[in-house]
Every structure is written in structure tokens, then in C-alpha cells.
Amino acid sequence: MTNKKLQQLEQYKADDRNKALTTNQGLKVSEDEHSLKVGSRGPTIMEDFHFREKMTHFDHERIPERVVHARGTAAHGIFECYEDASDITKAKFLSEKGKQTPVFVRFSTVAGSRGSSDTVRDVRGFATKFYTEEGNYDLVGNNIPVFFMQDAIKFPDFIHAVKPEPHNEIPQAQSAHDTFWDYIANNQESAHMIMWHLSDRAIPRSYRMMEGFGVNTFRFVNAAGKAHFVKFHWKPKLGVHSFVWDEAQKVAGKDPDFHRRDLYENIEQGNFPEFELGVQLIPQEDEFKFDFDILDPTKIWPEEEVPVRILGKMTLNRNVDNFFAETEQVAFHVGHVVPGIDFSNDPLLQGRLFSYTDTQLIRLGGPNFHELPINRPVCPFHNNQRDGYGRQTINVGPVSYHKNSIHQNTPAPVPASEGGYEHYQEKVDGMKVRERSKSFEDHFSQARMFWLSLTDIEKEHLIKAASFEVGKVMRLEVRQQVVEMFSHIDGNLATQLAMNVGVQPPTNKQHVETDKVSPAVSMYINPVLSTETKKVAIVVNETTEDLAKIIEPLKAEKITVELVSDRQQTIQGLVVDHTMDTTHPVLYDGLIVAAKFDDQKMKNKLNEFITETFNHYKPISLLVAPTTNPTVKVGDEGVVQTIESFIEALRIGRHWNRPTAIG
Ligand code: HDE
Numbered sequence: 001m002t003n004k005k006l007q008q009l010e011q012y013k014a015d016d017r018n019k020a021l022t023t024n025q026g027l028k029v030s031e032d033e034h035s036l037k038v039g040s041r042g043p044t045i046m047e048d049f050h051f052r053e054k055m056t057h058f059d060h061e062r063i064p065e066r067v068v069h070a071r072g073t074a075a076h077g078i079f080e081c082y083e084d085a086s087d088i089t090k091a092k093f094l095s096e097k098g099k100q101t102p103v104f105v106r107f108s109t110v111a112g113s114r115g116s117s118d119t120v121r122d123v124r125g126f127a128t129k130f131y132t133e134e135g136n137y138d139l140v141g142n143n144i145p146v147f148f149m150q151d152a153i154k155f156p157d158f159i160h161a162v163k164p165e166p167h168n169e170i171p172q173a174q175s176a177h178d179t180f181w182d183y184i185a186n187n188q189e190s191a192h193m194i195m196w197h198l199s200d201r202a203i204p205r206s207y208r209m210m211e212g213f214g215v216n217t218f219r220f221v222n223a224a225g226k227a228h229f230v231k232f233h234w235k236p237k238l239g240v241h242s243f244v245w246d247e248a249q250k251v252a253g254k255d256p257d258f259h260r261r262d263l264y265e266n267i268e269q270g271n272f273p274e275f276e277l278g279v280q281l282i283p284q285e286d287e288f289k290f291d292f293d294i295l296d297p298t299k300i301w302p303e304e305e306v307p308v309r310i311l312g313k314m315t316l317n318r319n320v321d322n323f324f325a326e327t328e329q330v331a332f333h334v335g336h337v338v339p340g341i342d343f344s345n346d347p348l349l350q351g352r353l354f355s356y357t358d359t360q361l362i363r364l365g366g367p368n369f370h371e372l373p374i375n376r377p378v379c380p381f382h383n384n385q386r387d388g389y390g391r392q393t394i395n396v397g398p399v400s401y402h403k404n405s406i407h408q409n410t411p412a413p414v415p416a417s418e419g420g421y422e423h424y425q426e427k428v429d430g431m432k433v434r435e436r437s438k439s440f441e442d443h444f445s446q447a448r449m450f451w452l453s454l455t456d457i458e459k460e461h462l463i464k465a466a467s468f469e470v471g472k473v474m475r476l477e478v479r480q481q482v483v484e485m486f487s488h489i490d491g492n493l494a495t496q497l498a499m500n501v502g503v504q505p506p507t508n509k510q511h512v513e514t515d516k517v518s519p520a521v522s523m524y525i526n527p528v529l530s531t532e533t534k535k536v537a538i539v540v541n542e543t544t545e546d547l548a549k550i551i552e553p554l555k556a557e558k559i560t561v562e563l564v565s566d567r568q569q570t571i572q573g574l575v576v577d578h579t580m581d582t583t584h585p586v587l588y589d590g591l592i593v594a595a596k597f598d599d600q601k602m603k604n605k606l607n608e609f610i611t612e613t614f615n616h617y618k619p620i621s622l623l624v625a626p627t628t629n630p631t632v633k634v635g636d637e638g639v640v641q642t643i644e645s646f647i648e649a650l651r652i653g654r655h656w657n658r659p660t661a662i663g
Helices: 004-010 049-059 152-162 178-186 188-198 245-254 258-268 323-328 347-363 445-453 456-471 476-487 491-500 547-556 600-615 643-652
Strands: 072-081 100-109 124-132 135-142 218-221 227-236 274-283 308-319 341-343 535-539 560-565 590-593 620-622
Touching: 004 100, 072 258, 072 323, 100 308, 135 227, 152 178, 152 347, 178 188, 178 476, 188 445, 188 456, 227 308, 245 456, 258 308, 341 347, 456 476, 456 491, 476 491, 535 547, 535 600, 547 560, 547 643, 590 600, 590 643, 600 620, 620 643
Parallel strands: 535 560, 535 590, 590 620
Antiparallel strands: 072 100, 072 308, 100 124, 124 135, 218 227, 218 341, 227 274, 274 308
16 A cells, blocks of 8 residues: 555654664663762762653653644545546646655544543644645635634634633533624624534534535636636445434444544555545536525535536545554645645635744744655645745755856746646735625525435434534623524524523524525435445353354444453453443444343443444444343334344434433
8 A cells, every 4th residue: 555655754754663772963862760860869960861861852842732733533544536638627646647655644623632532522624735746735624504703803713712711711612602603693794604513414423424625615727728717526325324322422432533543443454545536617608607605615515506527436444554654744824735626715615724834933943844754745846935944845055046057046936837836817806905805794694504404313413513512602701692593593592592591482483594405414324335435343251142244244244243241351362342331232233132131230331232232323232131121122113133234233323213211
């Protein structure tokens, strides 16, 4: 598994195994357990250069975490172009069927710090670096297609509101607190985004099972200069799947690294995640033909109106070797583009174009972060930039300026016809003003469209999520303002929320007028039904009958299996993966009970496994009837006996029709 980028990274790798221990100067070290002292009980002396070097390096090991998206994980992969897309863009990586381009993808949460839990309610970052022959192209997206604001100048305010409150730094990685909801109620351009944030999209089951969106409106330009406005999409082959909220919260405690581990383990096991890249296109001349402004990042382009054209597929097939060197030091920037990809005047995008380089300067300590191995393009790069902290390139020769005669005016600009980047020539004319376009004024139509497009289960989850979030807000007046805001989206939604969080029903009785729907926004209307890579726990012990007969059909369906027992032991030649204490039912997509226990504590534990799985609507196979769980029985939806019917139940995923479930 290699590609041009991975080959390039090889030269920077160091394998310390079986090597002599040295200082950073290459001096062999004879002793590494004791500092140099005056007598064995005496003070350490300054002369101890080995101690000083070791300690100094350690003292400086940390760099600032990302101001947003601090918590993340990444993988290498390959992008393969499905078709020649030169009718719409001159980008070379999209120009030829079968053409392969190395990629590096970092998934993240937004609000939490580096050590926060993976499964919190949050937007997920989905940033992709394409190492193309024409330079690095970064598609810095999220798993939700719209954003909280229309103008980048509001980003610092919003992030201050969602981050832990400054007086006590509580809560970590949560939006369920006063300042977040106070911001939302008082900045109602966030109405559409907040609906997505309260939906199950904000608690994905896996990074492998979520969509990605470029959010902002970009431009595609072909060789003839013809332009289209474009929105980018990533569509996961495994479909879009989520946790239920009670489960997500418990996973955050039982395995804070859940998403990181899920991605890492699946890549190690050869279950390579795949995402198709798609684009929605609007010809330059159709800019004003829609009932929303296509530059407004709080609006989607409904897929039913502007279909997604699929251009290629990305496969993530290799984990990083070193988290810090690769995942932490990778620097994405929406401004890293290649010929054929350009920007629009989307005011959020325009502000982002400033922020990403600026933030790397402090995070990575200066202007040479492009020289870090993970950030280097795989094509040559030459210019007259010089020096700065950590400079590694040894530029030879006397010239570092343009124009020059000494080096015959090189490095030389390249005409657009030969691959030089040329900005799309758009006529712009206007007064300098600090204001928002009138065409950005409607904040509620698409929020309502989202609501009307959901299935009943999704609506139920959204109301529960809103009640949880707003219910955590201490100030009743903030709760009231939020209810008032929701009344513009849907009266019933707002009234129900008011009732659940103990405030007055909204005074406004008139929701925004639209009955438009876009079924593509629902996760459940067209689900991908699959068992592939879903993870199942089989509870086993010495009473278990013919384990191979249980496991084989599951493996044939590409289901990941873990054996769980009362203690670490070997059953029928197989080492169990976990005890019922070292794992938990929330960490699996389904449960198979293939053991009986005599011990009362173990019976209770098994009972907890069954009940939790049931409460989260996941399939259960009771190969052995439990003696202690009267509430869950074969015949309940998704509760089955045989392995064959379990596989079918797992393919469906969640079984919502369980009136006694409490999740
Ligand atoms: Fe970002 N964003 N962002 N953002 N963003 C950063 O850059 C910013 C926005 C996104 O895995 C920062 O290198 C502004 C939208 C991802 O390394 C920073 C605005 C979308 C990542 C920054 C936005 C994103 C970032 C912090 C409003 C989806 C993680 C660290 C105008 C399309 C990339 C860094 C990674 C990271 C600024 C809005 C996605 C501060 C000012 C919209 C996936 O530069």
C-alpha cells in the first residue's frame, strides 16, 4: 500500500529499535537512569548536558491545540477519479478516469479540547488534503452542509459562546449550556444549522459512516474559462448512521476514543472506509435563479433541485505512523487550491481564507509549516520566500528576489495556459459597506424545510435533543428566547419544547411560510442497509455450544465479532476479547447471548447487557434464553433467536418499535 506521498514520507522516518541511545548531537549515552550529582545524595550539577537536553526537550513537547477542531484523528488514502470532468474543471486530479491522487484526511469534533471524548453532540470536521501534481488541494469540510453564521466576522463570537464558559471552564465539549443557547437565540441566522446540530447527524456512529460537505460555495472553472458555482459532497459507501443520544453519552465515558479507535481498527483490519466525491453545480449565469442566495452558507442547495454528480472515490487505507508528526502537524487551508478550483464571494469563505494560515503561524510556530513532512506537496515548489523559524530547505545561490538577471528571472511565473493559477475574472463593483445582503435575510425557511423533511423518529430525536440541551440552560429567560426562536420554524416543536423545559409557550403563533421538503436531508428515508463492519458482542462461557457455528456466518457477512465472558479465558480454543467489566454493550451494534451463568452477579451483568442493547434499539439474538430478564424476549422487534435472523436484524440496524425501551 503505497503512493507518492507515502514514499515521500519514508525519508523522514526514524526507527529507534535496536539502536544505540544518543543525545541529539549523536553522542552515545552511557547511562540514562541518574542525573549527574555531587555524591549520590548531593545536588545535580549544571554540567549534566544529557539531563538538560532531555528535560528541555520534554518541557517544550507541547504545541497549542487547534483553537477549534482540536480533537481529531487522521488517515492516509487514495482518491480515484471515476470520469474525465474536464467539462467542468481543469483540475488535473479530476481529468482522467482511473487517475489516482494520494490523500490525507483528518476527522474531528469542533468544540472539545484535544483530550475530550469523541461521541459528544457536535459538528464533525472532515478535512481532506489531496497531494496533486499541481500542488496541494485542501477540501476543509464538515459533516453538516450548512453553518452557524453567514459572515466570518461572527466566528470568534460563536466559538466563545460554545466553548466552556470562561469563568469556570465548564462544560467540556458540550453545547448544552447557557452561553451557547444565548448566542443561538440572539443570532438567529443559526436557525437552520441548529436543526442539524440537534439531529442525529451530530452524534455519528463512526467517522466512516457520515457524509462530508464543503459547506461554502466554490467555483469550478474549465479550460475554456466557463465557470460553475459548486458545492462539494462526500458520500460514505457504508451509509449514514448515528448513535442514539443516551448511548452516545455513555460511550463518551466507556470509551472516550471510540471514533478514533473505530477508524484505526477498521483500517488495520483491512476494512478500508470509502467515500464518493460529488459536486452540485450551478452555471455562473443561473446565480439568481433560486429562492435562496447561493452564496449564503446557512442554505443548502436541495439535492432534488441541484443533483449531485459523482466524480470519484476516496479510500482510506493506511493509519499514520506517528500521531503528532502527521495528525497534529497537518495544516489545512481552504485557500490551498489548484487550477480549475476557485472561490465565490460567500462571506464566510472569504473570512476563512484569512484565518487558516494565520492560525498555523501560532500553532506550528512560524511561516515554514509547509516544510513539515505531512504538509509538503509531492510536486516541486520554488519561490523567493526565505528564512524564518525552523527553516529546513537550504536554498542555494544568491538570488531570492524577482525580477532578476542573475538567475535569468527564475523561478519564473507560469502562464495560465501552461498551468499557472489564474483567479477567475469576475467583475465586482460596489460601495464599501459593513452590511449583510438582503438576500441573506430569510433564516427560517430552510430550517423548516429540514424539519418537514425528517421522519417521525428523527423528529422525536430532535425534540428530545432540544429538550436536553435547552433543559441544561440555567437561565429561564434564555430558555424562553430559544422557544420563541423555534416558533418561527414550527409551532408544535416550539410548544413541546416549552413544555419540556418548563417555560411559557411561544407568543409568536406564525411559523415561516413554506411547505417545501428535501427528503435527501433525512438519514432514514433512504438508508443503506448493510452488516459490513458492524461490531457484535457474543457473550460466551463454558456452556456455549459450537462457537464456530455462530461466528462463521457472521464473518461471512463482514461483521466484526468480539467474545465477551465473565473472565479472561479461552473458550473452544478462542481467547475471549473482553470481560463484561472491560467492555460495555454501548460499544457494539448488536448482542448475541450464547451463555448461561450460575453466579447471580454475572446474571445481573448479562441482564444489563441485554437491557442496554434493547434500550438503544439494537438487535439481540437470544441463543440461550436469559433467566433474569423478563422485559426482553424473542418476538420483540429485533429480538430473535437464530443467527440468520440476527444478521437480518443487524442489516436493518435500529429497531425503533420497542415501546418499553427508554433510550
Ligand atoms: Fe474552520 N477553522 N473556520 N470551518 N475548520 C479551523 O484552522 C474558521 C468553518 C474546519 O483537521 C482552524 O487549522 C473560520 C466551516 C475544519 O486540521 C481555523 C470560520 C467549516 C477544521 C478555522 C470557519 C470549517 C477547521 C483551526 C468561519 C466547514 C479542522 C485550526 C468563517 C466547511 C481542520 C486550523 C483540521 C479548522 C477558522 C468555519 C471546517 C481557526 C474563521 C464553515 C474541518 O483557522
